Amino acid sequence: EDQVTQSPEALRLQEGESSSLNCSYTVSGLRGLFWYRQDPGKGPEFLFTLYSAGEEKEKERLKATLTKKESFLHITAPKPEDSATYLCAVQARNTDKLIFGTGTRLQVFP
Amino acid sequence: EPEVTQTPSHQVTQMGQEVILRCVPISNHLYFYWYRQILGQKVEFLVSFYNNEISEKSEIFDDQFSVERPDGSNFTLKIRSTKLEDSAMYFCASSVENYGYTFGSGTRLTVV
Numbered sequence: 001e002d003q004v005t006q007s008p009e010a011l012r013l014q015e016g017e018s019s020s021l022n023c024s025y026t027v028s029g030l031r032g033l034f035w036y037r038q039d040p041g042k043g044p045e046f047l048f049t050l051y052s053a054g055e056e057k058e059k060e061r062l063k064a065t066l067t068k069k070e071s072f073l074h075i076t077a078p079k080p081e082d083s084a085t086y087l088c089a090v091q092a093r094n095t096d097k098l099i100f101g102t103g104t105r106l107q108v109f110p
Numbered sequence: 111e112p113e114v115t116q117t118p119s120h121q122v123t124q125m126g127q128e129v130i131l132r133c134v135p136i137s138n139h140l141y142f143y144w145y146r147q148i149l150g151q152k153v154e155f156l157v158s159f160y161n162n163e164i165s166e167k168s169e170i171f172d173d174q175f176s177v178e179r180p181d182g183s184n185f186t187l188k189i190r191s192t193k194l195e196d197s198a199m200y201f202c203a204s205s206v207e208n209y210g211y212t213f214g215s216g217t218r219l220t221v222v
Contacts, residue, residue: 032210043114043201043213044153087153096143096166097155098211 002027006088006101013078013108021073021104023088033071034098035064036087044087047073078108112136114214116202122220123192131187131217133202142185143203143211144177146170153201159185192221 005024013019025033032051036044048057050066057064061082063074073086085105089098115134123129135142144156157167159177176188185204189196197220203211 034210036213041199041216041218043116043203043215046210046212049210089153096141096158096160097168098145098153099155100153102152 002090002092002099004088004090004099004101006086006104008104009102010105011107013075013106015079015108015110016077018074018076018078020075021086021088021106023071023073023101024069025071025088025090026069027090027092027099029093031091031093031095033066034089034091035062035071035073036089038085038087038103047086075106078106080108080110082106083108112212114202114204114212116200116214116217118217119215120218120220122222125194125221126191129189129192129219131189131200131202131219133185133187133214134183135185135202135204136212137183139204139206139212141165141205141207142177142179143205144187145201145203145213146198147201147216148195148198156187156200189219192219194221197221 007022032049035047038044048064053068055066061076065072085103087103089100117132142159147153157171158165174190199216201213201216203213205211
């Protein structure tokens with residue numbers, strides 16, 4: 001069964017304190033792995049798509065990496081405005097649906 | 111930046127009533143989706159829609175649910191007879207190809 005596990009569930013960082021969020025997955029033929037940011041009461045906001053092991057993508061303070069079993073979202077020198085829940089999702093080949101993890105709730109305090 | 115628009119943002123309905131949740135996808139997108147998120151739980155796939163028909167649906171999407179693209183711009187989700195357990199955030203999404211979605215801000219459905 002395709003599934004996604006994210007850790008930690010919650011993470012508190014001081015502003016400027018870099019860290020990584022983990023997404024472990026099992027999927028029958030990966031089409032893509034997606035990272036989204038979700039603010040309270042809002043829809044998921046697209047961050048990155050990764051397609052194959054070894055791929056990396058960056059956007060501002062965020063960098064996503066992918067292996068055959070997991071993905072990491074690295075946050076460098078976070079700011080309070082980076083506080084949100086970060087969702088990981090996978091899509092298998094021959095399917096439309098995304099399978100989401102439960103997310104990591106990140107709080108960055110000054 | 112183009113966005114997916116959902117209305118209403120919050121709907122309260124009595125158990126057993128029908129509700130229609132509305133979405134305006136991004137104009138050049140061809141694939142449309144509904145997801146839901148029960149409070150504190152994962153975002154779950156409900157249905158995908160392409161070329162005016164359902165292309166995939168989950169086990170959640172039973173006979174109480176239906177989708178429609180009535181006029182070439184709107185995309186709706188109907189729940190025929192709401193249950194308490196239908197209370198959730200419902201997200202519409204769209205994409206050019208069937209990956210890399212853009213999600214709307216959601217409709218919070220509360221069934222009382």
